[in-house]
Amino acid sequence: MEATEVMTLAEKLCLTAAFVFFMTGLLTGIWKYWCMARSPKAAAPRYVDIAHRSSLMYSFAAVLLGWLASHSVHPDWLNTLGAVCALGFFALAIGTYIVHGFLRDTSNQLRKPYKLGASTLPSWMVHGFMVALIVAEVGGSLILGTGAMMAIW
Template sequence: MSLAEKICLSAAFLFFMTGLLTGIWKYRHMARSEDASSPTYVDIAHRSSLLYSFAALLLAAFSAHSVFAGWVNVVAAVSALTFFAFAIGTYIVHGLLQDTDNQLRRPHRLGKRLLPPWMTGVFMMLLILGEVGGSLVLGMGAMLGIWQG
């Protein structure tokens, strides 16, 4: 098994466990709430963790079939997975702070603090490049591997 596959499977496990644990957190909010609801970002953290766990499995499969050099696959996997993790972490922080129901609403907040206006935009651009770029590299490597092989 390649290093990229090991990294992706490890991330899948961590994201899946995060999804299960945030599911307990979500349930506790729902059980105590008058309308059986949880804060927006508690719900988003739960769902996104589960979805990203399966995305990480998909990246592992792409890694297994990629024709690109091992280091290229590792860089691509780490790039995508790092931003998956940052996204989940951001959702968890907003869930803990209960500071917003829309992290992209201006002015951007983190707890009681206002973030510089450029910060969220720069982070989102880096996230797009990291997630889409890393996934594209692994996916293209896999497509070349299965269709040329």
């Protein structure tokens, strides 16, 4: 992108999210190392590891979404909506992993009973969140991806 080109809001959101997710990945990597260094088994809690890896993977996914947004033929408002949906749920997923890593309350957030610290979450809440996550991440990515595919083909 040349200095004279203006980024759309969707592109700005994707690039900002990529930076935030990448930094989260680096910082959770320090946390993971700290846990491993103090563990007799040299292992970090499962959700500390998942938070670290998912943050890094989502950072590059955000870059890809930004590239798709930059080429999309869809109107800016639709690209922004797609980016917000996907990125928002990427962030919520990472946040969930960090919370479980901090609380060390589960090794599988989808195993019954659904634990969050000392509390038990109702099934409808966990599965409702997962359905919303699927719709938002796939739907948002589909908006940006189809817009870019329409532009290149």
